[in-house]
Amino acid sequence: MKQNIKKSMIKESFIVIILLIISIILLVLFPEKINPVTSTAGSYFLEMIFILPAVMVLMGLFAVFVPNKLVIDYLGKASGIKGMFIAILIGTLPTGPLYVAFPMVAVWLKKGASISNMIVFLSAWACIKIPQEIVEFQFLGFKFMLLRLVLTIIFVMIMGVIIEKIIKLTDKSRRVIE
């Protein structure tokens, strides 16, 4: 994984250099654009640089003080509608990227956790993260953030139930044929 991160950082840095060259050429050709381009880029950069380190610190603290195992152990105990809400709550905690959650979910599915809860959990993990929501609020406003949050929770639950039904049905029909 570390090797991968290094590779993608090098690739991204390369893209930064290309973009910089393109920008310089464009700005030399159109000097009247220098002011609007640098002022918008600058103001967005400042806004990001003031908010992102704090978000990173909060996520770092959480990663060290609340081990993943603790979170996951708790998740396995939940079931039913209450379980769904617990799955969402745990998913929103500031934990790592989505692919970190796959092996954990795999373990819980083997232990008999419900498919719908695991879908809900993965979705919440993917797109509702507490520190991320602060950044969303900052840039896109309260109404956008809240509406996306509420709608996502509702639809993710519906999706969980439907996917569970489909998987169970197809598994059953396969057993009948066999």
Add this chain to the structure above:
Amino acid sequence: MNITIIIINLIAIIFLSIAFLKDKKKAKESLKIAMMSFIKMLPMLFIIVIIIGLTLGFLSADTISSIVGKQSGIIGIILTGLFGAVMHIPAILAFPLSASLLEKGASITVIATFIITLTMVGMITLPLEIKELGKKFAILRNVFSFVIAIIIALIMGVIL
């Protein structure tokens, strides 16, 4: 300076102080993790900032709106959704990018589709997901996520 920025920085400082009082070693470790993930994000941050600068500086509101605005229609929504599904940008960097596009005439529906598919659908991580959770689970989850992303975004477009 904006109030949200002040509050989140205050919260981070308070929690960090508590962490240092409780366990110095662990607090240092979390700072190290925070710094590493910030450094890891820096190149992408610069990419986003430059793209925002160029887009807002050079493209007119009409052009942006024809690509990611209301005129782009359902095809625009689906294409943006696919774009979000294959891209691998951290969500916290996608928000400022989205904000800059909204400022210049992008539609709420298109932007919301992008944000939701970006976070929930992962083409790049799909092989890993299949390996860990099985083909059926992984594909159903990604396909359904794509569909609900568009439904959620359409509802948001109507309300906002």
